[in-house]
Amino acid sequence: MAKETCLALVFLFMSLQWVRSSTVDPPEKVTVTDPGHLGSLHIHWGPRLHRARCSVLYEVHYYDSSSSKWTSIRTSLNSVTAQFDLAQEVKVRVYTVFSGECVEGGITRSQNYTEVVQKPDRRGIDCFQAVTCVYFNMEHLVCHWKKNAEIPGKAQEKLYYWCVYVQALLHTWKGWLVAKDYRCLKHRQLGHAKECPRYITSGGERTGCIFSGIDIPTFTDLNLCVNASSEQPIRALYSTLQIQNHVKPDAPTQVSVDTAAERQLKAHWNSPSGRIPHHCLLWQLQTSRNGRNTFSLIPSSDATVMLPLPDFENICLKVRSKLNKYCADSGVWSDWSPSVCYRARGREKGDVFLLV
Numbered sequence: 001m002a003k004e005t006c007l008a009l010v011f012l013f014m015s016l017q018w019v020r021s022s023t024v025d026p027p028e029k030v031t032v033t034d035p036g037h038l039g040s041l042h043i044h045w046g047p048r049l050h051r052a053r054c055s056v057l058y059e060v061h062y063y064d065s066s067s068s069k070w071t072s073i074r075t076s077l078n079s080v081t082a083q084f085d086l087a088q089e090v091k092v093r094v095y096t097v098f099s100g101e102c103v104e105g106g107i108t109r110s111q112n113y114t115e116v117v118q119k120p121d122r123r124g125i126d127c128f129q130a131v132t133c134v135y136f137n138m139e140h141l142v143c144h145w146k147k148n149a150e151i152p153g154k155a156q157e158k159l160y161y162w163c164v165y166v167q168a169l170l171h172t173w174k175g176w177l178v179a180k181d182y183r184c185l186k187h188r189q190l191g192h193a194k195e196c197p198r199y200i201t202s203g204g205e206r207t208g209c210i211f212s213g214i215d216i217p218t219f220t221d222l223n224l225c226v227n228a229s230s231e232q233p234i235r236a237l238y239s240t241l242q243i244q245n246h247v248k249p250d251a252p253t254q255v256s257v258d259t260a261a262e263r264q265l266k267a268h269w270n271s272p273s274g275r276i277p278h279h280c281l282l283w284q285l286q287t288s289r290n291g292r293n294t295f296s297l298i299p300s301s302d303a304t305v306m307l308p309l310p311d312f313e314n315i316c317l318k319v320r321s322k323l324n325k326y327c328a329d330s331g332v333w334s335d336w337s338p339s340v341c342y343r344a345r346g347r348e349k350g351d352v353f354l355l356v
């Protein structure tokens with residue numbers, strides 16, 4: 001029953017609006033269907049319009065409740081796939097756009113739009129608060145959920161997931177993105193949502209999921225749904241995970257510090273092994289001098305930094321990493337590496353040594 005609640009969203013309200021324009025009409029019919037992909041909905045409109053000596057495009061606006069903003073896209077197709085939070089209201093508007101000789105070489109958009117509004121079923125107990133996930137070294141994903149209230153009776157929590165459709169940008173047209181949808185390549189066989197392969201339990205209750213043995217693409221989105229079966233209705237919790245924003249690299253290894261030319265210290269470390277591309281890593285170095293800590297960011301993918309050679313001060317350093325802004329919008333810092341120290345013993349040559 002939990003799976004059916006997650007996969008089959010019950011809409012209490014649906015409104016369809018269409019008002020003709022004297023020049024360009026919006027599509028006559030717009031439908032929004034749920035294929036059971038936990039928020040990835042299919043938007044279709046028709047019939048397709050044809051106008052002599054003109055190109056016909058469609059402008060789709062859909063409301064992203066997570067960012068509280070409208071997202072817009074123009075396409076020559078008569079369908080797109082868009083991501084929604086199924087616990088929130090679904091809003092879609094579709095315009096028709098003509099360009100070419102039939103509009104004297106310009107661009108004309110219908111003044112009105114066809115709109116679909118779908119409201120979710122808000123009945124039931126709101127038990128789940130949030131899902132948090134960490135993708136350890138891009139090798140295994142672990143998710144936990146928080147609860148607002150106790151699950152009634154002996155209900156058992158369940159988590160379902162699905163790989164989101166992503167958009168391949170083909171080209172720009174008059175400043176608009178023209179896109180074509182395609183399915184996440186490594187999950188073509190995932191025709192429907194799957195249940196968590198391995199649950200985390202605490203005190204006899206399920207508290208999380210380990211995606212062991214699941215081949216997750218390096219940069220993609222996942223739709224998640226947490227629910228529970230019970231005699232009393234329980235609201236499902238939906239979440240979309242941009243997996244690259246939850247990567248936590250392994251701690252750097254083999255940290256070393258050596259004296260170099262021109263009175264400098266050369267600090268070096270090894271990048272974590274695994275699937276994380278080295279050019280995606282941002283480093284943070286902590287240096288400690290006589291109890292004073294200094295932090296510096298090292299955007300280079302080269303795991304080496306040069307430091308001034310101290311005359312009389314001892315210096316210790318350690319390093320950690322996360323994905324940089326070119327590979328992720330955010331990230332999780334790795335654990336710190338072991339601390340490596342250089343101790344100054346005097347002015348004489350050779351009066352230095354490393355303390356690990």
